Amino acid sequence: MWLDISRGSYRLVEFNQASIRGLNALGENxxxxxxxxxxxxxxxxxxxIRISIFSKGDRNNIASNLSSNEQxxxxxGHPGNQSLSFSVSLTNEQLLAIEDYRQFGDLALHCRLEALVLSEDGDIRQSNSDSDYHIPQQEWVKALNQSGFQDSYLYEIPLPATISDIKAMLSKAQSCIDIGDYQNAVMECRRIIERVEELRGDHSQAxxxxxxxxxxxxRKGMTxxxxALALREGVKNICQLGAHGSEExxxxxxxMILGMTLTLLSEPTVGSVVTKEG
Structure with missing residues (x-):
């Protein structure tokens, strides 16, 4: 990234580094x-001083005219370091759209920095600067976790208290989706269902x-x-392709499969396993 604030052809402040972090705020990301x-x-x-953020390719707007913490x-006349920060809140729907756009790679953005420059003689000029900004995958996923987005996304369907290994598999499935490892995400869902079957002892019934x-x-006489048991078995069979099929x-x-697995876990008749551990 390279953004600047200028007066005509004179660069007053130059920014060549950028970083992003998440904040866990009540009701928002x-x-x-x-x-x-x-x-x-x-x-x-x-x-x-304000900044606008767009997707890099099609320049779809993500956030407009965000005010700097320092106005x-x-x-x-003396050189020195300069930093600015901008706060932005995004809805779950916006973040899901960003994740669809990002897929499993870095997040490619385009930023526009704007400001008004007042010279010593009272002349006021507008400064505009544009630059692409690539957020590495690892940095973006960390920011998502810090914002609490993953918690609301993963546990949007209320889940009962369940055992730690199932919770760990849920987290791993979500992490696999974040990095584009969809096959292993699906396999984790299968492992969850197999673990539920083991704990409930209802594999043969399913x-x-x-x-x-x-x-x-x-079929007409099924309760x-x-x-519901047949649905769980059907989801498990879809997951089977992740282990033995050639389909990507x-x-x-x-x-979808993670969402269905979460839904099944939330239903006491086919999921909702609670045991005493230790």
């Missing part, structure tokens, strides 16, 4: 974008219920509980 750079030996006052920079679906006469799962498919 908050982030802080920080710019680091240096001020030159020019003299001026810089006002009304007045006094340049006194298989029997699934077989009933193939017979029109038997809601049998149908997409991001949306992996998210």
């Amino acid at each position: 908050s982030f802080v974008l920080s710019l680091q750079g240096a001020r030159t030996t020019e003299k001026a006052r810089i006002l009304n 007045l920079i006094e340049l006194n 298989r029997t219920a699934s077989n009933k679906l193939k017979d029109n006469g038997l 809601a509980n049998e149908r 799962f997409s991001r949306s498919q992996a998210r």
Whole structure:
């Protein structure tokens, strides 16, 4: 990244480093974008500093006219370091759209920094600077975790208290989706269902219920509980492709399977396993 605040052809402040971190705020996903750079030996006052953020390719708007934490920079003719930060809050829907855009790679953004520059003689000029900004995958995923987005996304369906190994598998499945490892995300969902079957001891009932679906006469007489067991068995069978099939799962498919696994866990008749550990 390279952004600057200029007066005509004179660069007053140059920013060549950027970082982002998440903040866990009540009811929203908050982030802080920080710019680091240096001020030159020019003299001026810089006002009304703001930044807008877009997706890099199609320049879709993500956040507009975010005000800087510092709205007045006094340049006194001496060089030195200069930093700015901007706070932005995004909804779950916005973040999901960003994740679909990012896929499993770095997050490619385009930033526009704007400010008003007041010179010593009272002349006011507008400063505009544009630059692409690539956030490495690891840094972005860390910021997502810090913001609390992963918690609300993973546990959006209320889950009962369950055992630690299932919780660990859920977290691993989500982490695999974050980095684009969709096959292993699906395999973790299968492991979760197999663990639930083991703890509940209802594997044979689920298989029997699934077989009933193939017979029109038997299917008509199936109870809601049998149908739920058959649904769980069906999700497990989809996951089987992750281990033995040649088919590649997409991001949306992996998210669908994780969502269905979460839903099954939340239902006491086919999931909701609580045991005493230790």
